[in-house]
Amino acid sequence: MPQAQVIDGKAAAEKLRATLGSIVKRLKKDHSLIPGLAVVMVGDDPASRIYTKNKVKQTVAAGMHSLQRNFPADTPEEALAKEICSLNKDRSVHGILVQLPLPQHMNTNRILDLILPEKDVDGFHPVNVGRLGSGLSGLVPCTPQGCLLLLKEVKADLTGLHAVIVGRSNIVGKPLAQLLLAENCSITIVHSKTRNPQRLCLQADILISAVGQPEMIRSSWIKPGSIVIDVGINRIITKDGTKQIVGDVAFEDAAQVASAITPVPGGVGPMTIACLLRNCIKTACEQQGVSLPHEIG
Numbered sequence: 001m002p003q004a005q006v007i008d009g010k011a012a013a014e015k016l017r018a019t020l021g022s023i024v025k026r027l028k029k030d031h032s033l034i035p036g037l038a039v040v041m042v043g044d045d046p047a048s049r050i051y052t053k054n055k056v057k058q059t060v061a062a063g064m065h066s067l068q069r070n071f072p073a074d075t076p077e078e079a080l081a082k083e084i085c086s087l088n089k090d091r092s093v094h095g096i097l098v099q100l101p102l103p104q105h106m107n108t109n110r111i112l113d114l115i116l117p118e119k120d121v122d123g124f125h126p127v128n129v130g131r132l133g134s135g136l137s138g139l140v141p142c143t144p145q146g147c148l149l150l151l152k153e154v155k156a157d158l159t160g161l162h163a164v165i166v167g168r169s170n171i172v173g174k175p176l177a178q179l180l181l182a183e184n185c186s187i188t189i190v191h192s193k194t195r196n197p198q199r200l201c202l203q204a205d206i207l208i209s210a211v212g213q214p215e216m217i218r219s220s221w222i223k224p225g226s227i228v229i230d231v232g233i234n235r236i237i238t239k240d241g242t243k244q245i246v247g248d249v250a251f252e253d254a255a256q257v258a259s260a261i262t263p264v265p266g267g268v269g270p271m272t273i274a275c276l277l278r279n280c281i282k283t284a285c286e287q288q289g290v291s292l293p294h295e296i297g
Contacts, residue, residue, distance in 0.1 A: 004228075005260040007150050013270035016149070017062060020277050023293045024063040027285070035284035036065035036092045037121065037277075041099040042080060042106070043073035048099045055097070058273050064280065067093060077106045084114045094284035095121035097276065118287060121279040123175065132178045139279050144176035146271030147208060147229050148183070154227055154260045159184040164204035166190045166197065166217065166248070172210040172231055180206075197221075207258075209248035217249040219257040228254055228261040231268050 027033040037059050041052050052068070059066040069083055080102075087096050096119045102108050112120075117127035123141035131138030151158060163180045167173040168191040177187045185206065190197040201207055201221040209217050210231035222228060232248030247264030255261050262268055278296055285292050 004255040004258040005154065006255075007153055007229075007260055007262045007267060009146075009150060009262055009267040009270045012150060012153055013146075013274040016271070016274040017058065017277065019295050020274070020281060021062045023281055023295060026293070027281070027290065028063070031288065031290050033284060033288050033290060034063075034065045034092075035094050035281045036067060036090075037095045037097065037280045038067040038069065038087050038090075038093045039097050039099060040069045040071070040080070040083065040087075042071045042075055042102055045101070048101075052099050055273055055276060059277060059280075062277050064277065065092060073103050075103075077111070080106065080111060081114055084111065088114075088116045088119060093119065094287055095119055095276075095280035097121055118283055121276055121283060123279070124170070129170075129175070132175055135182060139283060140179065141171060141175045142272045142275040142279065143172050143210075143231060143268060144179050145275040145278070146268050147172075147176055147231065148179050149275070150229060150262060150268065150271060151206065151227060158206070160186070161205040162186045162188070162203055163206040163208065164188045164190060164201050165208045165210070166201065167210035167231075169210065176208060176210075211248055213248055214246050215248070215250040217254060219250070219253045222254055222257045224257050225259045226257075228258040229268065230262050230264050233264060233269065 039052055039055055041048060056066050056068055087093050096115045098111055112124050115125060117125045120128055120139055123139040128138040132140060163185040165173050165176055168189050173189060177189055180187055188200055190200050198221050202223050204223055204226050206227045207222060208229040212232055212234060214234040214236050228249055230247035230249040234246050236244055236246055238244050245265055251263060282296055
């Protein structure tokens with residue numbers, strides 16, 4: 001049985017969504033402001049369809065305005081670009097999210113760059129990336145933000161801790177490094193070209209993996225007493241032929257060594273959508289000149 005504290009992402013996300021729901025009610029009552037989120041999807045990728053459905057469902061449950069735009073996979077890039085520009089001008093839409101991946105004939109960077117930085121609730125626009133790297137206020141990618149909030153569930157002050165991040169993606173690894181630097185951590189990023197990654201991981205007070213390699217991180221990679229955050233979501237087929245979702249971390253093994261660990265599923269995943277709603281409320285307030293509620297300010 002696991003010895004580590006299991007960091008319950010479902011409970012943390014439920015708590016955050018309840019807080020956000022209360023904020024939305026206040027915004028409606030005091031400012032006649034209903035935060036609006038537009039979710040744009042191209043094609044019919046099964047995983048994307050599930051993610052999109054969950055985002056829309058939770059947006060509505062929080063009392064926010066939800067707008068969904070679905071396009072066939074063969075939609076011309078210019079048609080999608082036109083829709084993004086239209087949503088940029090729509091004052092009832094405060095956040096725009098384009099579900100990735102896009103079809104291969106589309107230039108993903110170009111489409112994401114078309115979203116106004118102030119409506120970029122994914123935090124992927126170069127302006128928001130630059131603001132994060134410069135230590136300025138901006139919209140932060142949702143998964144790294146969720147990771148930080150879960151870390152704070154375990155340890156409020158991260159000052160001086162050594163965080164090792166496995167993975168250098170623009171979506172998780174790099175922005176998470178910036179967030180943890182702002183928390184006064186020392187940062188090491190391990191990636192596919194790193195020599196002896198196990199040695200570096202063993203130095204971590206905080207170990208975060210986001211590489212998409214099923215159960216790559218085992219107890220032999222983890223310093224006793226460290227906090228482990230598993231961002232990986234990997235679909236595997238077990239020896240008996242059943243389908244299973246596992247993380248980058250071998251949970252049962254790692255839990256014998258770590259002081260706290262997130263499960264997969266039920267860890268970082270639920271927090272990602274909750275942080276998306278948080279970003280949308282934040283940008284709605286900023287666009288309408290309303291002071292940010294202290295809970296998310």
